[in-house]
Amino acid sequence: MRTNKLLYSIRWQFAVIYLVLVGIVFGVVSVAISSLVEDYLVDQRIKSVMNVTNNTAVQMASYLSDYDAGSMYNIAVKNGNDSGGRFLVLNRSGIVVVDSFSDMNGVKLSDREVNDILYGQNSSSYGFHLINDENGGFWAVYCTSSIIHNGEIIGAVLYSSSIQDVVDATAMLQARTLTIFLFACGIIIVISLFTTNQITKPIKKLTDVAIKISNGDLSQRANIKGKGEVAELAQTFDMMCGRIQNMDQQRSEFVSDASHELKTPLASMKILVESMLYQDNVPEEVYKEFLGDINGEIDRMNSLITDLLLLSKMDSDIVTINLERVRISSIIRKCITALEPIAKERNIRIKTDMSDNFELECDPLKLRQAINNLIENAIKYTGDGGHVTVTTKHHAGEGAIRVEDDGIGMSEEHLGHIFERFYRVDKARSRETGGTGLGLHIVRRIALMHGGRVDVESEEGKGSVFTLVLPLVQDTEDIE
Ligand SMILES: Nc1ncnc2c1ncn2[C@@H]1O[C@H](COP(=O)(O)OP(=O)(O)OP(=O)(O)O)[C@@H](O)[C@H]1O
Numbered sequence: 001m002r003t004n005k006l007l008y009s010i011r012w013q014f015a016v017i018y019l020v021l022v023g024i025v026f027g028v029v030s031v032a033i034s035s036l037v038e039d040y041l042v043d044q045r046i047k048s049v050m051n052v053t054n055n056t057a058v059q060m061a062s063y064l065s066d067y068d069a070g071s072m073y074n075i076a077v078k079n080g081n082d083s084g085g086r087f088l089v090l091n092r093s094g095i096v097v098v099d100s101f102s103d104m105n106g107v108k109l110s111d112r113e114v115n116d117i118l119y120g121q122n123s124s125s126y127g128f129h130l131i132n133d134e135n136g137g138f139w140a141v142y143c144t145s146s147i148i149h150n151g152e153i154i155g156a157v158l159y160s161s162s163i164q165d166v167v168d169a170t171a172m173l174q175a176r177t178l179t180i181f182l183f184a185c186g187i188i189i190v191i192s193l194f195t196t197n198q199i200t201k202p203i204k205k206l207t208d209v210a211i212k213i214s215n216g217d218l219s220q221r222a223n224i225k226g227k228g229e230v231a232e233l234a235q236t237f238d239m240m241c242g243r244i245q246n247m248d249q250q251r252s253e254f255v256s257d258a259s260h261e262l263k264t265p266l267a268s269m270k271i272l273v274e275s276m277l278y279q280d281n282v283p284e285e286v287y288k289e290f291l292g293d294i295n296g297e298i299d300r301m302n303s304l305i306t307d308l309l310l311l312s313k314m315d316s317d318i319v320t321i322n323l324e325r326v327r328i329s330s331i332i333r334k335c336i337t338a339l340e341p342i343a344k345e346r347n348i349r350i351k352t353d354m355s356d357n358f359e360l361e362c363d364p365l366k367l368r369q370a371i372n373n374l375i376e377n378a379i380k381y382t383g384d385g386g387h388v389t390v391t392t393k394h395h396a397g398e399g400a401i402r403v404e405d406d407g408i409g410m411s412e413e414h415l416g417h418i419f420e421r422f423y424r425v426d427k428a429r430s431r432e433t434g435g436t437g438l439g440l441h442i443v444r445r446i447a448l449m450h451g452g453r454v455d456v457e458s459e460e461g462k463g464s465v466f467t468l469v470l471p472l473v474q475d476t477e478d479i480e
């Protein structure tokens with residue numbers, strides 16, 4: 001829910017950012033264009049009214065010096081009609097002597113444009129004025145030009161004309177620009193919402209899947225195809241989910257297998273205890289036999305629990321194996337010394353051929369455990385009086401420890417499974433021998449941990465050969 005709100009706000013943030021950026025660019029461009037257009041139009045108008053005013057001033061010069069008001073009026077009216085404006089002729093004191101509209105005669109003017117001409121240095125001037133009328137007013141341009149006669153300023157011509165058309169044209173341009181701007185903003189919002197939606201859609205899907213997975217449904221996948229960072233993230237996420245699901249399945253299988261294996265010796269013990277408990281006058285030998293069986297089951301449980309603990313320790317120690325440089329012969333000797341008494345009990349001979357000795361970089365305790373499991377199996381699954389041979393050999397950067405027996409062997413169908421947890425070829429026999437089916441699984445885990453492998457060859461009734469192959473230290477040499 002929170003993520004949805006976040007994505008929603010991201011979408012709007014993108015839209016606003018786009019909008020602000022485009023707004024700034026568009027605003028600057030449109031202000032620049034409209035002021036350029038306005039400047040151009042005003043400039044053109046000023047040039048034309050200046051022209052008309054200057055010409056009129058030239059025409060007025062001789063008439064003003066002669067005080068010929070009639071001629072000046074005629075020129076003012078004609079030029080005013082031709083150019084669509086109003087002409088005033090002022091004397092040297094700024095008093096209107098002629099008005100083409102005939103209503104300001106005798107009025108003294110003191111507008112800036114007039115003073116510029118009569119009292120300043122300029123021969124012409126102009127300015128803008130807002131004229132109020134019954135329609136609310138309009139903008140006009142005042143243009144003045146000095147009337148010179150015999151090199152002396154004798155008066156001025158003031159020309160006024162409306163420039164409301166230019167103001168209106170500029171205002172219309174601005175209004176149109178604003179309309180286009182608002183329209184563009186609308187399109188930008190729609191496009192940015194659409195594009196951000198395209199970007200956030202897979203993230204939303206990913207979030208939904210993550211929520212479902214965190215609620216326990218490990219089968220969920222995002223299934224986002226394509227390229228790009230988000231698609232790659234989703235594909236990696238799916239891979240991770242697959243692995244988690246796999247691990248979870250393995251964990252629950254392991255728990256159920258382990259519980260099952262632990263229940264079996266407990267059930268046997270319960271039967272043995274109950275038969276002693278509920279039977280009267282049980283002979284002492286029977287008691288002893290039953291207690292011996294119970295003791296055997298306790299040993300079985302003990303070894304199962306030891307193996308389970310070892311496996312779980314290997315899970316957590318996966319990155320912390322304590323590597324040491326050791327000679328393979330020393331590890332094998334330690335294993336044989338520990339297992340020889342069991343072999344002797346059953347008259348089994350353990351032979352060794354370690355003439356091809358080599359050094360390994362390994363975790364000695366773990367490697368010893370692996371070799372021990374292989375030799376123990378060889379003894380366990382070989383008949384009385386049989387033979388077990390342990391050979392070492394190294395070749396092409398690999399060292400091999402071969403454990404061979406002439407025992408019961410196994411058929412081909414089992415070879416692919418014996419490294420699985422709790423897998424035993426003959427469960428009844430394993431019960432007799434106290435096997436739990438974890439030994440070879442542990443061997444394989446240790447081999448993989450060292451970057452090696454374990455191979456098996458076996459023939460039913462003839463015997464088996466297990467070979468533990470591990471990578472050698474680079475500079476290893478034959479050691480006597
Ligand atoms: N050398 C061998 N000869 C014949 N069968 C073997 C040999 N080694 C292993 N097996 C078969 O493979 C199975 C799995 O062996 P593994 O060592 O994993 O379990 P286990 O010996 O039954 O019990 P434990 O966990 O105590 O070692 C055994 O039950 C046995 O059937």
Ligand SMILES: [Mg+2]
Binds near residue numbers: 376377435438439440
């Ligand atoms: Mg075993």
